[in-house]
Amino acid sequence: MAILLIRQDGKTPQWLNAFKSQASQIECFDYNEPHPKETITMALVWKQPHGLFEQYKNLKCVASMGAGVDFIFEDPSFHQELLMTRVVDPLLITDMEEFVTAQVYAYMKGLYQYHSQQSLSLWQQNPYLRKKDITIGIMGMGVLGSATAKALSVQGFNVLGWSNSKKQIEGITTYEKVDLNLFLEKTNVLVCLLPLTPDTNGILNESLFSKLPRGAYLIHVARGPHLVGEDLIQSIDKGQMCGAAIDVFPTEPLDTKSPFWGHSKIHITPHCASISSPESVVAQIVVNYNRLTSHQPLLNQVDTLKGY
């Protein structure tokens, strides 16, 4: 029995080192190196090339290295007999809370505008917003959305949450799926923390933006395909949206020719809102590997019928 690590962005050595220091007894292989396919029972993946899983006849579980699992569902070689797990990790949660909070304050205080002014040596005070002027609406009130909502609420922000099923969270007004329009009409800073599924693909579009109060701001930290890029640019150009901070893109790295790069009201970060820490995450993978070996239920198992 062994674990196969499949990712192609050069970060595999960090993960292998974390296994070496925390569980040297577990055999782990890098997909990019020769490995005995018949020994593999768990695949630990991040944006794996599609079509590989069927080559591993003893594979039982595909574990995401992150919170999202969209790239596993999209792989035609993933089948219903395989188990799927994802990351639920305290560091991933606090990193996301902090990133979204930082973007909210940067927007409120107009910090991006001062950054542009600095490049022009322009000394100019601009009006800014206060907490009372902002209602933050979070789409997706799961592990990351709920924690981020609570972190903002504790700091005195007015926070709303929208999700498939209604949540009860002290201090936060929550809306269930059918009440999307009610949620949108009260939100002027929209945060997307939805999983990418067929139901949420393209959800951030012109029609949705038109239901927000005029001049709303978008903080998008979920997945690239949630957002219809041209719709955002048009909505900004018309003044319906006043700008956006975007961390995730349909193709990453973002193409150097993308109109987002040069847009003065769009602020880009390279999918860094919250990055899985191998040192922190490997511990739960080891627990799950041992559970898999002893036929016990897994932690953070994804309901493959639900799709996220």
Ligand code: NDP
């Ligand atoms: P969860 O699965 O815990 O939460 C998902 C939430 O979205 C749930 O509240 C769910 O509702 C809601 N939801 C799902 N589908 C719909 C829908 N069609 N309509 C309305 N609500 C819906 O996920 P996490 O919070 O752990 O992660 C969210 C996403 O964040 C990940 O999938 C990933 O894409 C992204 N991410 C981005 C990172 C970055 O660095 N930019 C880092 C980590 C994650 P319900 O509660 O009723 O099921």
Ligand code: OXD
């Ligand atoms: C994740 C991510 O899903 O980093 O964890 O986007």
